[in-house]
Amino acid sequence: SRCSSHLPRPTACPPPAQRASQTMSIPFAKVRIVECGTQLAGRLTARLFADQGAEVVIVVNHDCRAVKEFNAETNAYLNRGKIKLDLPEGDGKSKSDMIKSADIVIVDGESAECQRSDKQILLRVCAALIGDQVYGYLPHDCDDDFLNGLVGFYTDMAQESFLDRKVIYTPLRLCSVYCGVTGAVACAAALVDRERSQLGREIQASRLAGGIAAIGALSLTIEGPSLPKYLISAPISYVRKGLDMKDFEVIRKEAVHNPLKQLWLEQRLVPLGAPYPCSDGRLFLPMATFNRGIARRLVDLLGIWSKVQELGIVDCTAYEAANDKYRFHNLALPLNFAWQTGCSLAELLEATFKQKTAAEWEALCCDHKIACATVLSFQEWFEDEETRKAKIVAQVEEQWQIGRSVWLETAKPYPPRLQAKEFQGADASAMLAELLRSKVAPCPVKAGGSAWDSGEALHPMKPLAGYTVIDFCNVLAGPACGRMMAELGATVYKVGPKLPDHAPVVMVTWQAEENIGKQSIMLDLKSEAGKKVVRQLLSKADIALANKHDAQVEAMGIGRSTLDSIVEGGGKGPKIIQLQVTARRGEEMQGVQAANWPGYDPALQGKTGIMERFGPQGSPTFHGVASCVDYLTGYTACFSGLTALYAREANGVVSERAGTSLACCATLVQCNMQGDSPVVRGPWARGRTALNRIYQVGQPKTPENADPEYWIYAQAGRNLCDEAKAFKGTREEFLEQLRKEGILAVPVHTCKQIAEISKTEA
Structure with missing residues (x-):
């Protein structure tokens, strides 16, 4: 299938003076990156910076396997906005001079091309960390397929292993995409720190580690005598109370080869989180499996709550020991439903969803803050009018490409996106001379001291030491952002509710990883006392992080106007960055119906084509419940927040709102699917080729x-x-x-x- 369309050329660009003014409002406009590597991860790191104004110069020959394995559309996306210099073979001096002028240099593995100066940031993209005792034998340019096999993407990402599918190949370049984003995070943090320390860094970005960074929730085990039984989550599996295994084996064997039977079975195992056919034949995916409040809103909206009660289902919190007796029929714990309860509820939902089209259900449910999605293919998502209106997929001259993955309000409107500019022969020499006239050496914008007033020595492994983040997030994406900032040295205060709606698997099991390095406090944010404590915390903040839609942000007292007013007690007021992780938003919000719609990783897998790619035809299947999109969104949000922090420290930007979304990152993780997408798909996939x-x-x-x-x-x-x-x-x-x-x-x-x-x- 093809996912690109050719259009008439866009209107002419603004005049030079206006273009210069626009460019300088973009965060990294004064940053030069020289791209010496050919690996997807490094190219993606540079791509993320280029979208935020960095001048990216390619000085490496792209006539190689690492580049040629991608089609023209994917390479056009990765090169977008960059300058490509085809320098003559053997002209080492020109390349060396260009490298010396860079703020950031990106190389593959142990390349010796860059002799880093003290103000430069050198990013090495590796398969495994240099010197790794176990995986150091892997060539730095080895195919992602090897790494995907090592980290578990062929096993735990296969959600239907009990259907004789314990190992399934995935064509997604998960390790490289994750590494590209985490590499961008590390470089952005180093740039922020360089503004006060005047020193650069050498960074190793491991693609293997990037993959491991995506599997935290799938590798956790929570146990111990001090953990109450009612907070221990049951393993996600097909085993259900009251299920006769002999009968189930008959169903299972049919579902192995019959996609419609597989869909029927999934609906009964996970009734509040499986696709259902609608009146137009399309599949609609409600996502009310992990949140009690959403589950209740769904059954109320559908008008079936009384019938649900007749099935013996109750609605009570899972965080009180007295309610543990309801664990097999509690709306708060639908993954625990007894077999017959799940079957009966699925039948109710099946009959109800056939009454409207999938699009009608999606709009109705999302307007009632119920996460859901119409299940689409990637091509349908790529060509969707709303997707393009939001600029999640954006026009680049005559082509449609994946748009910006992060955005800053103060940088809008961004300049028009342009394809790469390639220079050869005499033109390359002339462009090289022009570039070297404009910048001959790396340099911070300011002479330090912008936010560092503690007098302590800077920590080489903690570039964000001295900054404070107030984290209001839940589930995985937002908390992963806060955790990464803590790992980079920031002080992170985690604010959570006293009695959450999300199930213990989310708030206990997953948060055991996501709250590492944070200091936590539980508050009633609706009470005056709770609001007072929030304001006191925000008086310490550099970044206020939340995975909430706009109305929630305002109600919680962390909206932009409120942050601007927090100047008491040393509060930074307009300098506090509002960092928002949303579900369906893109760079453009105006006129976009879904901009404030809710969502979860699995719902966006359904919406963006990931499910359709991995299930058999007629039965779309999740590609990992908590790894394919969630963590990537968290790390991309971290890059967004650090981009805003750099804009504040280097350019004096205030009253900033920065963000990313699950939708943007679910699209980004499929970046190699643009254009002629790989035909490898389905539960029996074994590899890209026969060899x-x-x-x-x-x-x-x-x-x-x-x-x-x-x-x-x-x-x-x-x-x-x-x-x-x-x-x-x-x-x-x-x-x-x-x-x-x-x-x-x-x-x-x-x-x-x-x-x-x-x-x-x-």
């Missing part, structure tokens, strides 16, 4: 449903399928045999296995 794929090793007892420990990923000059299955030794012995032949191959891990390996090595 680059996952293989089953040996003859396990259940070959149609082999456990992950029987699988490897390899790229060889021959198909290894038959010899791998016939191999009599262990998987490790087969891998060693391939290594002796010079064939790169890796074991397929689960998320918990890679977490255990990482913990052991640490």
